Amino acid sequence: MKRFAVLQLSGCAGCEVSLINADEWVNRFELVYMPLVISVYDVPEVDVLLISGGVRTDEDLYKLRQAVRRARQVVAVGTCAISGGVANLGDRDEVRELFLAGAQRYHVPRLLPKSHPVDSYVHVDLYLPGCPPTSELFMAVLDEGREFKASKIVCQECGRTKLRDMRPTSLVGFQRGHVLPDICLINQGYLCVGSSTRGGCRAPCPRAGHPCVGCRGPSDVFIEQESAVWLKSIKRVFASMTEIAEQEIDEALRSPQLALFLFQFADYAGGERAVRPKERVL
Numbered sequence: 001m002k003r004f005a006v007l008q009l010s011g012c013a014g015c016e017v018s019l020i021n022a023d024e025w026v027n028r029f030e031l032v033y034m035p036l037v038i039s040v041y042d043v044p045e046v047d048v049l050l051i052s053g054g055v056r057t058d059e060d061l062y063k064l065r066q067a068v069r070r071a072r073q074v075v076a077v078g079t080c081a082i083s084g085g086v087a088n089l090g091d092r093d094e095v096r097e098l099f100l101a102g103a104q105r106y107h108v109p110r111l112l113p114k115s116h117p118v119d120s121y122v123h124v125d126l127y128l129p130g131c132p133p134t135s136e137l138f139m140a141v142l143d144e145g146r147e148f149k150a151s152k153i154v155c156q157e158c159g160r161t162k163l164r165d166m167r168p169t170s171l172v173g174f175q176r177g178h179v180l181p182d183i184c185l186i187n188q189g190y191l192c193v194g195s196s197t198r199g200g201c202r203a204p205c206p207r208a209g210h211p212c213v214g215c216r217g218p219s220d221v222f223i224e225q226e227s228a229v230w231l232k233s234i235k236r237v238f239a240s241m242t243e244i245a246e247q248e249i250d251e252a253l254r255s256p257q258l259a260l261f262l263f264q265f266a267d268y269a270g271g272e273r274a275v276r277p278k279e280r281v282l
């Protein structure tokens with residue numbers, strides 16, 4: 001039976017909740033380490049090490065280096081492990097100052113100067129983007145023999161129809177207003193980025209009427225390119241489907257609720273970090 005462990009670094013624990021929702025693994029794989037679920041002090045030898053969360057503290061870095069030595073396959077799971085996620089927001093100066101202002105903090109791991117994705121320090125065999133990845137995606141990683149088919153982009157999994165003659169002139173906001181069923185959210189003025197976001201999640205957000213914020217990261221077409229190319233593509237989609245001014249789209253794409261995912265796509269594309277080759281991204 002395949003043995004796997006879940007190493008949780010600095011993140012929000014959403015990935016763990018999603019994995020626990022995949023109750024299929026309970027009888028088919030042996031979970032040998034997962035904080036709050038299995039009471040073991042260290043990560044033992046495993047076939048698959050799932051790493052969630054980014055490297056934010058010296059404790060994160062220590063645990064990461066210890067754990068990867070005992071794993072046959074290392075999988076970076078979710079936005080925090082791949083590009084920083086919520087913990088990365090602490091790199092903003094105002095957040096850091098607020099945090100450090102609570103000066104008398106005892107028994108808390110020492111903060112590293114900045115947060116880093118897991119592959120800044122260790123080799124990653126496979127990337128599993130998502131915030132969090134769905135239970136089905138976790139199962140696709142654990143069960144190599146299982147057939148898993150994903151569409152190239154979220155739009156192909158969404159089921160909403162793009163209309164030519166319904167062209168909004170401004171954005172209606174984020175999760176506001178009355179959402180019409182079956183019609184593309186862009187036609188309704190929502191900032192949905194599913195057209196450039198990699199599929200595999202089965203589009204739970206737009207299906208439920210919430211715009212896709214791109215948590216699965218860029219599709220294969222964009223994943224090895226600079227984030228500017230990806231952003232340009234999103235703006236091109238809005239130019240072809242709406243009458244909304246480019247500046248309005250641009251400002252909305254830079255808003256805090258999207259910045260968590262969109263601006264970190266620079267990390268996907270290289271720069272200081274290694275390119276994440278599409279063959280190694282599920």
Ligand code: SF4
Pocket residue numbers: 154155156158159160161162183184185186192193194195203206211212
């Ligand atoms: S843009 Fe969004 S709502 Fe429209 S088809 Fe794509 S995923 Fe669905």
Ligand code: SF4
Pocket residue numbers: 130131154194197198201202203204205206211212213214215216217
């Ligand atoms: S629809 Fe978009 S935001 Fe929702 S899970 Fe999929 S990629 Fe993430």
